[in-house]
Amino acid sequence: MASNHNGSLGPSPDGVSERQGRARQRALAVAALDHDDDLAELRELLRTAGVATVGTVVQRREQPHPNTYLGPGKVEEVKALLADLDGNVVACDDELSPRQERNLEKALGVPVIDRTAVILDIFAGHAHTAEGKLQVELAQLEYNLARMRGLWTHLDSLAGGVGTRGPGPATRGPGERQIETDRRLARDRISALRRRLDDVGSSRAVMRAERNRAELPQVALAGYTNAGKSTLLNALTAAHGDGESAAVGVRDRLFHTLDPTTRTVALDGRRVLFTDTVGFIRKLPHQLVDSFGATLEETRLADLILHVVDASAPEDELGEMTGAVDAVLADIGAGETPRLLVLNKADLVDDDRRLELGLRHPDALLTSGETGEGLAALIERVGEDFRRSMRPVDLLFPYADGGSLAELHDVADGLEREDTPEGVRVTARLPETVAARYERFAVNGRP
Numbered sequence: 001m002a003s004n005h006n007g008s009l010g011p012s013p014d015g016v017s018e019r020q021g022r023a024r025q026r027a028l029a030v031a032a033l034d035h036d037d038d039l040a041e042l043r044e045l046l047r048t049a050g051v052a053t054v055g056t057v058v059q060r061r062e063q064p065h066p067n068t069y070l071g072p073g074k075v076e077e078v079k080a081l082l083a084d085l086d087g088n089v090v091a092c093d094d095e096l097s098p099r100q101e102r103n104l105e106k107a108l109g110v111p112v113i114d115r116t117a118v119i120l121d122i123f124a125g126h127a128h129t130a131e132g133k134l135q136v137e138l139a140q141l142e143y144n145l146a147r148m149r150g151l152w153t154h155l156d157s158l159a160g161g162v163g164t165r166g167p168g169p170a171t172r173g174p175g176e177r178q179i180e181t182d183r184r185l186a187r188d189r190i191s192a193l194r195r196r197l198d199d200v201g202s203s204r205a206v207m208r209a210e211r212n213r214a215e216l217p218q219v220a221l222a223g224y225t226n227a228g229k230s231t232l233l234n235a236l237t238a239a240h241g242d243g244e245s246a247a248v249g250v251r252d253r254l255f256h257t258l259d260p261t262t263r264t265v266a267l268d269g270r271r272v273l274f275t276d277t278v279g280f281i282r283k284l285p286h287q288l289v290d291s292f293g294a295t296l297e298e299t300r301l302a303d304l305i306l307h308v309v310d311a312s313a314p315e316d317e318l319g320e321m322t323g324a325v326d327a328v329l330a331d332i333g334a335g336e337t338p339r340l341l342v343l344n345k346a347d348l349v350d351d352d353r354r355l356e357l358g359l360r361h362p363d364a365l366l367t368s369g370e371t372g373e374g375l376a377a378l379i380e381r382v383g384e385d386f387r388r389s390m391r392p393v394d395l396l397f398p399y400a401d402g403g404s405l406a407e408l409h410d411v412a413d414g415l416e417r418e419d420t421p422e423g424v425r426v427t428a429r430l431p432e433t434v435a436a437r438y439e440r441f442a443v444n445g446r447p
């Protein structure tokens, strides 16, 4: 029987080995890096995409080779290893240029996929809502559009072979016309997708405007994929929610959550909205950041970001993960939003490491979505953050705007009201961001 070359990954519910006995796709994972690495993350990505990893090759070099990603000697080594391990695809840990991809495929004789293609493939498999599917398709099309040159060369040489048309240097072969058609089709589809996403985006904006009218403070759970964001949201809503919402899906696989979910959480008498959304990763494909703009907007517009990280990861990995998340947050325009570091999966951390984490991240909170440890402290801390940002407001609500006043009770501190001929005069303390939303009711132009 064929053996499972999955190494330390072992069988899993997603494991290809379990489903088919032998994986159809058997990848050799390769990387050009300036440091040593066991490519654990790339293997995990491949596993999530349903591809078995039969071996890994890391070449230490400052920069990937411009033509072939790996140097010529390493390419030969990979070729030999593919034969030894019976691999049928090569997966690279970076996004390849179309040229690198083409040259590598030619040299190795097997399909070459890059990190971006693997991530896009996972997203495609995990998208459930109409919006999620549109966003992923857009990202995939943009990725493919840059790569159709490969197809062109291939078709052109094929055409020359069958002799349908003289492939002389001045003539345009059928391959070239084919690629032009493909490109045009892809561009048309891209504009159609953009338009549809704009429509979805504006209905999302309407929903958001409705939420904003409720004036509730908004907290976004952001962080590396698989850090436990959805588990935390479930634990928080179970303990402090309105008791009405279904649990968010949780699984030990990368990018399980793609679509944002918002839940109400009670915070010493006031209500706050928590949103769980798509996770980030190192070298997150820019096509995804672009096409997931509407989804990431939820994070960008939050009053507070809880940056959730898997505290059971070794220190250097933890640093890399938080760095990657900080970079994406800056990228999407959320760099200035107040942020709280949440070290999750505390139940997997021993006493020594707890001490070290406390010293290295004195402002962070240690939580476990699994055992509930630290959740009360987290709620307390979020409340404290909002209270600290509170400022006094002096507002006048015309009688016609009674609704807005009712909602104010949910978020205000020390609210006092007085009926006047012009409307209800209110003094209270409000979180800074919420106060800004009430600007229009300010007395004397001073909220």
Ligand SMILES: Nc1nc2c(ncn2[C@@H]2O[C@H](COP(=O)(O)OP(=O)(O)OP(=O)(O)O)[C@@H](O)[C@H]2O)c(=O)[nH]1
Pocket (backbone or CB within 6 Å): 224, 225, 226, 227, 228, 229, 230, 231, 232, 249, 250, 251, 252, 253, 254, 255, 256, 257, 258, 278, 279, 280, 344, 345, 346, 347, 348, 367, 368, 369, 370, 371
């Ligand atoms: N031991 C332990 N496991 C946890 C904890 N929180 C989450 N997990 C596990 O970690 C895995 C990922 O959890 P999720 O909540 O799906 O993580 P996520 O950040 O939402 O992941 P994506 O949506 O894929 O980005 C699941 O197998 C969870 O059961 C925790 O506090 N302790």
Ligand SMILES: [Mg+2]
Pocket (backbone or CB within 6 Å): 229, 230, 231, 249, 250, 256, 257, 277
């Ligand atoms: Mg999730």
